[in-house]
Amino acid sequence: MAAKTTLRRIMRLFGISAKMDLAWLMRDTMYALAGITADMIGNLSVVSGVLLISVRFGGIGGMSADEVLFMMAYSTLITGLFIVFGASNNIHISRIIGRGQLEHFFIQPLSLKTQLITYGFCPFTGGGNLLVGLILLIIAIQRLGLTLSVGWILALSGHLLTTMVIIVARSYLASTLAFYAPVAAEEISSTVIEGTWLLSTFPLSGMPAALQVPLLTILPEGLMAWFPALSLLGKPPLGWSAAYPMLFALILTLITSYFFRKGLNYYVRKGSNRYVPYGFRR
Amino acid sequence: MSPMASAVNLQGVTKRFVQWQRDNTGKGMLKNLLKPEKKEITALLDVSFQVEKGEFVAYAGPNGAGKSTTMKLLSGMLLPDSGDIAVLGLCPQRQRRELMSRLGVLFGNRTELWWDHPVIQSYEWKKVVWDIPEAVYHQNLEMVTELLDLGGLLKTFSRELSLGQRMRADLGMLLLHSPELILLDEPTLGLDVVAKRQMISFLKKINRENGVTLIVTSHDMDDLEEMAQRILMISGGKIAYDGSFDGLRTMTGNLTRLTVATDNGFVPDLGNGGPVSSEKGVYEFEIDLAKTPIQELMRQLSRAQGVRDVEIKKAPIEQVIARLYQSWR
């Protein structure tokens, strides 16, 4: 059996995950639909709060209600991508590490990277928010009278990819703590990503720069939806370059890579006595 | 024995762990905040052994002896503090992926099956992830279905399987990529008698007919004696014994159980302190053949009155092992 990881093999791995996702949807439809509904309701409750405020107050900090809608659409698309590619705790990797489930990955003849990229792919059951996000985006584009071009669509794709990279890098950076304290840090990724999800839906327009800058640098919640949304509307905040998120993503990825490798080396030296099967291949 | 011909080769492997200690008193908790107390545990200390290809080895020891640690080191999940490990000629730490395509690992309290999918779906997933050629996959699927009686289980959701069925399904999944070496950590854990018998019979068959090398850990000594030809016993991180089960008995004094049925309530006097149990004229004696040779035993029996029936058998291996564990404490 081949040990090499080719593009063909990666596509096959995505394929089998997608096939199993579809099989699960078709076989246990009620459960799958309930899951899709739960994901959609969960996300909509977060974005609807901000939307309702913007409607009630005629906008937020200089952003019109339609611009806020566009930002919420972007946020929902990100949620959709997160669920499609990360439904199996491969993004919330502190759960895998903390629960001692990493050993399941060690016995597979694939690199850890390849496994984590392909493992949580759920295009069918995870696509609910993606669909909702696309609908909101279309409505927002129509209301704003935006002209779509190939360049703009590429820019949208680039921003979405960059935001996802930032989310994954943040999660993995926080999750390195789980190598050293598996019980205490088991849910740290969830705390860091989902604990701040509400904050990432706040338009930061009108807030003092002393608040905006830290939220674009130290705690990059402003990069989750606000900055990319305004950049796509041709108004990158604070006069910064629209490419700033990409630079941030690159730096964060390098930092994360360093600490994650260190943590992994520590883990294979010290091992883990803890094992909890919950959430693994379930 | 050349290292290349061996399936497993450990040389001078040491592995230590650190355990956090914590007091339950308020003073202890405060002290722990400033200066946490730790205890060092030596799981393996300068351990060396080799396993030839095609062998069936039992790897036993008391709780905390280092069995699971050894399994994890062999599969590359853990790095040793010192020493060398070669599995199928490969270094588990540096050549993990290549090794995993030739090695099969299963821990008794874990499953590799996908919980919310039928068993066959998990198998198909494995085919893709291990990149198993179609012909090999179908051949192995047929084999495991027949040998492990999986026909009725393939379309069942894994979450609906009983423990014994799940273990069989896991074992079937393990074999799909034709591993040359299999590591099983407590494979009979929690299985009922029938399921255990099926598992043991299957493992012996694949070892005998397919030449698969097996290393099995378990606390069930009777199972291990039935499966394996060789037993490696580990205690306190060191190899305490490496040889056959008969050799183990000899080492511990060649304990034998002698059952004598007598008429008229006569209690045979075999000069070793009396029976260990008696019920309705049937007396059971524990004899150490190293101290009382069989010829002497036969002479004493022939002199005893009212002997109706005699049965001699080896002491249960559990008893032998228990004595060993106690002597190691």
Next chain:
Amino acid sequence: MWKYLKTAHLAALEKTNGGIIYLFPDVLIKFFTLIPLIFLWRVVMTSGVQVGMSLQQMLSYTVLSALLSDLLAVKTPASGWLSEGVLLKLYGRPLSVLGQLTALTVGGWLPMLLLFSLPMALMAPLLGVRLTPATPYFGISLALCVSLGFAVDVLFACLSIKLRNMSWLIGRIRVAIVSLLSGTVIPIRLLPFGIAEALRYQPFASLGGAPLSLFVGAADAGETLLLQILWNLILWPFALLVFKRSQEGMVSYGG
């Protein structure tokens, strides 16, 4: 009573046993979510649109909601009955199951109350936020809110027992619905399109939003307390009945 206090004590210790330092990410995230929220409200409330609440009231509402978040939307360990085997353990002890759940929940609140709520309450004046109740009835309303929260939690736990494999989904839907309908994030009276009127009398409105509104003086004490008492009287007997009926499901399946 001592047994329940000891249980609560252990529940509090459980959160800190891994090291208090691992609670700090939670504390920091709460802090870093609250500060922008305060500024968000400053921005929208100074836009000139009249909503029946002053900026000062809105800021107090927001800060108090963060400080008392665990009490305003009660979540007991019963929610993790299947994955964590909680309920089965409770039945093996010579204590009331609901009593234990209460003790475990209250105990679990203590670390965050001490590490986040107390320091934040002391810092509030520095952020220009006043934390003095506009009415003495706030305490009673908070107690009724907590009581109702337990009843709602018991009902959701029973629902998740009934739906077994979907228990984690119930949890997600619940968080989403309760946060919006209880008014803990956005006061219900602020919701547009007539939603405020429509949601005023539903049971979730008697959770977090009720005591918060009383605290900032944005609701009538009589009407609010009456609704809370009414929903307690309706939901508690229902919750107890459903809980009793769900017991077999709890102990025979996982749990």
